Amino acid sequence: MAEKNKSMEVQKQEEIQVDGTERMRARATFIPRSDIYETEESFFVTVDIPGVNEKNIDITLEKNTLTISAMSSHDAPEGYLRSFAEFQAGDYERSFRLSDKIDRDRIEAVYTDGVLKLTLPKAEEAKAKKISVKTG
Amino acid sequence: MYRTFGPTNIWRELDRMQRDMNSLFNEYAPARLRSAPGYPAINIWRNDDGLFLHAEMPGIRVEDIEININANELTLTGQRSMDELPEGAVYLRRERNFGKFSRSIQLPFAVNVDKVQASFKDGVLNIALPKAEAEKPKKIAIKS
Numbered sequence: 001m002a003e004k005n006k007s008m009e010v011q012k013q014e015e016i017q018v019d020g021t022e023r024m025r026a027r028a029t030f031i032p033r034s035d036i037y038e039t040e041e042s043f044f045v046t047v048d049i050p051g052v053n054e055k056n057i058d059i060t061l062e063k064n065t066l067t068i069s070a071m072s073s074h075d076a077p078e079g080y081l082r083s084f085a086e087f088q089a090g091d092y093e094r095s096f097r098l099s100d101k102i103d104r105d106r107i108e109a110v111y112t113d114g115v116l117k118l119t120l121p122k123a124e125e126a127k128a129k130k131i132s133v134k135t136g
Numbered sequence: 137m138y139r140t141f142g143p144t145n146i147w148r149e150l151d152r153m154q155r156d157m158n159s160l161f162n163e164y165a166p167a168r169l170r171s172a173p174g175y176p177a178i179n180i181w182r183n184d185d186g187l188f189l190h191a192e193m194p195g196i197r198v199e200d201i202e203i204n205i206n207a208n209e210l211t212l213t214g215q216r217s218m219d220e221l222p223e224g225a226v227y228l229r230r231e232r233n234f235g236k237f238s239r240s241i242q243l244p245f246a247v248n249v250d251k252v253q254a255s256f257k258d259g260v261l262n263i264a265l266p267k268a269e270a271e272k273p274k275k276i277a278i279k280s
Contacts, residue, residue: 048232081181
């Protein structure tokens, strides 16, 4: 048997309802894959949300919780029947807890080619301050 | 083999058999979502005039995708490159994959290769594949 190329996994992970509350829309909800990295200046959050119109993306930051939610839609061609399906349109939702203080007024979000990239600059007082050691 | 306490209930046995058959057939039913055997995940829409193929490929540049068609086979090849990180960046979480991919799909009928169109929007690749003329059913006039 040929070896499977495991370098790129494809399955979208569906959200598991933990506390029993249901969403109002009866669509599948997916947890989008994300990368988070930080530099001294800011945090960067990159989220894979393909098939979304940028008007349908909601990003909210409450206290220290950042929530990204989006609704994907697939243009089903008129008059065609779906004969093979490996992915479906659904909602995306994910929340992150951010530890450092973020400068909320300077948060930026860019959506290109199915990837949402958020830049969250750190607030001045949260940046690491260098403390100089005096010889006494 | 398992023991049943009490007389065998015929109807329950039949129900169980039906459920087993259903679950066996569910694996092959086209309407249900299947797990994709390779990247990217694909949806195919079909009617008498041709096919539409949608592939979810977020974060891939158009120049990194290659679509090859021959007779009844469509091959998608490409790669997703890593994001360029600014100096001194430290990853806190890394879930997105990068790398090369290649996937071949057998088409159910021959397509008109010259009329195939592909577009890429919001991370979803759309390919329109009209059926080849030779495959379309022809009306035959009856001579009397």
